[in-house]
Amino acid sequence: NAGVTQTPKFQVLKTGQSMTLQCAQDMNHNSMYWYRQDPGMGLRLIYYSASEGTTDKGEVPNGYNVSRLNKREFSLRLESAAPSQTSVYFCASSERAGLANTEAFFGQGTRLTVV
């Protein structure tokens, strides 16, 4: 009953380092998303993938790249981390892109600090 699994749960990076956040879902969902959560800002969409093989920019894509490796996995890469990328990152998935009544399922988050 895993749902959406994110790794790692915590990470500290130095400015300029790179890293990849991993996300996998076992619900056979088509759509997957990456959000960041900052105090007072709510959730902001970084990138999304409507279906396997497609990715699109969200509200705050600068400094990030994504890969939809297969239907299950959607990774987020920071090529050169900056302190402004200190945040909590959430991966989410939902069933059947384009259906209005399908809720999103979230992972437990990755707490990233860039020093």
Add this chain to the structure above:
Amino acid sequence: GNSVTQMEGPVTLSEEAFLTINCTYTATGYPSLFWYVQYPGEGLQLLLKATKADDKGSNKGFEATYRKETTSFHLEKGSVQVSDSAVYFCALKSGGSYIPTFGRGTSLIVHP
């Protein structure tokens, strides 16, 4: 475009008090509406949803009614508990859209 506006927090209540968290929206088409809850240190999880006008979603004593005439989906609970302390997010999803739209979240703190 789609947007969700919810009341700013934190909302601070005593145990057994009545809770209302306001949520209004703008959307194209006929959206579905959701409330999510985020407990400390965790991801968001669905609390309740309503998929058409006048529907009432309910779960764990929480309720919200889809009001198309006022474009609102206010969250209510008759008697809150300390364990309800969390951040609550109102959200919508329009048919044909791949992306759920979230409000900024409202923090609820319940004191014993």
